[in-house]
Amino acid sequence: MAEVKLFGVWASPFSRRIEMALKLKGVKYEFIEEDLKKKSPLLLKYNPVHKQIPVLVHNGKPIAESLVILEYIDETWEGPAILPKDPYERAQARFWAKFLDEKCIPAMWKACWSTGDEREKAREEVIEILGILDNEIKGKKFFGGDNIGLVDIAGNLIGYWFGIITELAGLEIVTEDKLPNFRKWINEYNNCSFVKENLPPKDKLIVFLKARFEAFNTSK
């Protein structure tokens, strides 16, 4: 019998991406909650290069890096497709997933964690970057079309975590006038029952993130 283990963290969007994908495919798996301050020897053995979660272990063979894991899941198990069939559409999905991780997320972190003059500059930057995404989602329900796909799964951070973090940081970024289509996607996303099932509870996440914000602000 196939043995699937996932090393993750309840509050991590990267970890939740994998859970979403596994659930989408109906794959049974064992979830191992890691303490990131005290990583298990097994995690370090399975991901010696990055020493990070998530790591998927399938029949003892480990795979790291969430986008790599998502493609592996799509290629290994039957069920709803994570990536489209058409090569050009697949290329677009990969392009946008990369854009999320390489541009959107770092810009977002910067805006949330910076202070003073830097903060306003970072805020403008993230709005500009999200503007590109806003244009891409125009006229679509999800990035994957009628159903969620790779980009929507990878979009959990910007679709859910981001709203909570910006509220805690006292930042207003996703406004109706600047990012109307992106705002619409956020609503669709958060109302999608399948997605909702795979997100950590808002109150628990707020407590967790608030603590991090406070620690960050007192250390300044």
Added chain:
Amino acid sequence: MAEVKLFGAWASAFSIRIEMALKLKGVEYEYIEEDLNNKSPLLLKYNPVYKKIPVLAHNGKPIAESLVILEYIDETWEGPTLLPKDPYERAQARFWAKFLDEKCLPAMWKACWSTGEEQEKAKEEAIELLGFLDNEIKGKKFSGGDSIGLVYIVGNFVGYWFGIIAEVVGLEIVTHDKFPNFCKWINEYNSCSFVKEYLPPKDKLTARFKAWFEASHASK
């Protein structure tokens, strides 16, 4: 008839990757050399997000980001495969390609072009990352087999460009005693007839980077 265009730059490792892949598959294409100081309107139309080369345009539909393009090429055309067939092997190929581009390349680039303390720090990071690479290559041809594969193509920067740049700037970090397996791989890489055919001539590339180096020092 399928129309394939590649917007590239002769001295760019990323651009050469795409040419290598297209040639491997026997795809006929029109090559458009871009002047990166004066980008063409067509390039900017085809890659408005990053405004970079390489961009592949297939029947008028553009794809950007070299790793995304390489997967598209593999899925679209028959011929020698870039990625292995087995999903786990594919995941490993993607993992190492990502590692090369997201970790190794930036660290190595920074080690070459920075100075003082920043350079020392970048050198240390590059050495640590190359250690992982060296370990992974041990006993393998670093391509998931004996054929030219994704990692081999993506490895063009570390296998060829880096040596040239390091020599120009006077950086020595890739030594036989530190990275025996990596050095062996570099030799194999540079002796591979297929690879050699598509790499820009060493003297031309050296001259280009020498000019950059002199300019960067003159402006300080």
